[in-house]
Amino acid sequence: MPPTPAPRTPDASRRSERSRRAILEASLELVGEAGFQKLTIEAIAARAGVGKQTIYRWWPSKAAILLDAFTARVEDPEYAAGLPDTGDLAADLKTVLRATADEFTDPGFEAPYRALAVAGAADAELSRQFAERLTGPGLAAYRDRLRAAREAGELASDVDLDLAVALLTGPFFQRWLTRGGPLTHAFADALVDTVLAGLRPRDA
Amino acid sequence: MPPTPAPRTPDASRRSERSRRAILEASLELVGEAGFQKLTIEAIAARAGVGKQTIYRWWPSKAAILLDAFTARVEDPEYAAGLPDTGDLAADLKTVLRATADEFTDPGFEAPYRALAVAGAADAELSRQFAERLTGPGLAAYRDRLRAAREAGELASDVDLDLAVALLTGPFFQRWLTRGGPLTHAFADALVDTVLAGLRPRDA
Numbered sequence: 001m002p003p004t005p006a007p008r009t010p011d012a013s014r015r016s017e018r019s020r021r022a023i024l025e026a027s028l029e030l031v032g033e034a035g036f037q038k039l040t041i042e043a044i045a046a047r048a049g050v051g052k053q054t055i056y057r058w059w060p061s062k063a064a065i066l067l068d069a070f071t072a073r074v075e076d077p078e079y080a081a082g083l084p085d086t087g088d089l090a091a092d093l094k095t096v097l098r099a100t101a102d103e104f105t106d107p108g109f110e111a112p113y114r115a116l117a118v119a120g121a122a123d124a125e126l127s128r129q130f131a132e133r134l135t136g137p138g139l140a141a142y143r144d145r146l147r148a149a150r151e152a153g154e155l156a157s158d159v160d161l162d163l164a165v166a167l168l169t170g171p172f173f174q175r176w177l178t179r180g181g182p183l184t185h186a187f188a189d190a191l192v193d194t195v196l197a198g199l200r201p202r203d204a
Numbered sequence: 205m206p207p208t209p210a211p212r213t214p215d216a217s218r219r220s221e222r223s224r225r226a227i228l229e230a231s232l233e234l235v236g237e238a239g240f241q242k243l244t245i246e247a248i249a250a251r252a253g254v255g256k257q258t259i260y261r262w263w264p265s266k267a268a269i270l271l272d273a274f275t276a277r278v279e280d281p282e283y284a285a286g287l288p289d290t291g292d293l294a295a296d297l298k299t300v301l302r303a304t305a306d307e308f309t310d311p312g313f314e315a316p317y318r319a320l321a322v323a324g325a326a327d328a329e330l331s332r333q334f335a336e337r338l339t340g341p342g343l344a345a346y347r348d349r350l351r352a353a354r355e356a357g358e359l360a361s362d363v364d365l366d367l368a369v370a371l372l373t374g375p376f377f378q379r380w381l382t383r384g385g386p387l388t389h390a391f392a393d394a395l396v397d398t399v400l401a402g403l404r405p406r407d408a
Contacts, residue, residue, distance in 0.1 A: 036326070114325065120382070122240070122322045127383050135382065163375070163394055166384075170375030171367070177381070178324070178339065179331050180370075190367055198402020 022048035023055060024069035031066065032108045036115030063119040063126055066112055071133045083145035089154045090192055092145060093168065097188035104176050104183050117177060139165050156201045167195045226252035227259060228273035235270065236312045240319030267323040267330055270316055275337045287349035293358050294396055296349060297372065301392035308380050308387050321381060343369050360405045371399045 026047035031039050039062050045052045059065045084092045103109045120130040142165045149155050155164070171191055175181050230251035235243050243266050249256045263269045288296045307313045324334040346369045353359050359368070375395055379385050 117382075118322055118326045121318065121325065124383065131382060131384065160394060160398070162385075163398055166375035166378060166395075167371060167398065170378035171370035172374070173382075174370060174374035174377045178321075178335060178377075179328065180335065181366075190364060191370075194364070194367055194371065194402055196402075198398055198400075 019050045027065045028069050028112050031112040066116050082141045089149040093192045098185045101183040101188050155199045159199050223254045231269045232273050232316050235316040270320045286345045293353040297396045302389045305387040305392050359403045363403050
């Protein structure tokens with residue numbers, strides 16, 4: 001949950017926000033360097049230049065810190081804008097899935113995100129927060145783009161949007177989490193082409 | 205890794221095999237009751253009626269015990285026979301995915317399997333063993349059934365079998381691991397129908 005500091009003077013609020021950001025950045029850096037198991041509140045505090053008590057006051061666990069760190073990314077305007085819509089659904093989905101593949105092969109992103117996915121898989125309440133704050137908005141962006149394509153006649157009128165999103169993201173997620181193969185642009189492209197082949201209007 | 209006891213008399217071998225089976229069964233029961241975090245070697249030993257040292261001698265970790273327990277299931281003749289082949293691919297895939305959905309909604313199966321998936325996601329070496337011994341044979345069974353369908357002309361001749369398997373299993377895996385929705389027969393059926401729609405011969 002986000003820290004909710006008591007009312008303060010403007011200067012104290014600015015310092016508080018600066019500390020919060022430093023803690024979030026430190027947590028992502030450290031989990032990328034050492035992994036989640038070895039991540040400690042002490043190390044985050046030292047890297048962020050804050051006291052341990054500051055962290056304990058704001059977050060109940062290291063998984064909660066990481067969740068906030070990723071949520072801050074999702075609220076980034078670049079992410080919040082949704083999927084591109086150039087009018088060419090296949091091209092837009094390939095753009096997004098290729099960029100996602102790049103992200104998931106970058107250890108600085110991959111390691112903390114894996115730690116969070118693992119923690120979420122093991123814990124139902126964290127799983128709920130993870131879905132609500134992180135994966136949910138991402139999947140909704142796919143659904144919106146597919147809905148637009150359905151309305152434009154690029155997809156069959158009876159396409160189940162949730163299932164379509166699952167077909168685009170599930171095989172990617174499975175390959176990533178189980179280390180089932182490389183997340184290449186070729187994989188992203190083949191996934192998009194094969195899924196869309198089954199969702200096109202039947203008489204087109 | 206499987207225990208490799210030193211050569212023994214026939215009676216000692218039988219006792220040893222009986223202990224091994226008791227330990228595997230106890231580990232599945234206990235993880236279903238208490239979860240992976242609370243699973244201890246002590247509790248497994250007590251339930252199986254063996255000494256702790258027996259377990260420590262045969263397995264390096266509780267995850268390794270669970271992996272052996274599930275591997276024993278996969279080697280069960282019922283599983284090893286592969287997917288059914290009645291000549292109707294959609295029907296056969298629905299039979300298997302419905303049965304899998306039932307299995308994954310049974311806490312006695314789901315809890316230990318989740319524990320193993322989580323441990324595998326966190327640990328690259330365990331992930332490799334998990335794929336080699338457990339998920340790999342399962343995915344190969346799907347691939348074999350799809351290859352037979354491709355040869356029978358039920359699927360397009362250029363279908364990528366690995367991608368087809370990923371489309372059938374990835375959305376299921378994602379929904380299960382992230383608790384994204386219920387694993388119902390309706391979901392299994394819709395998944396099969398939508399995936400196959402994209403893989404049929406184009407001029408059929």
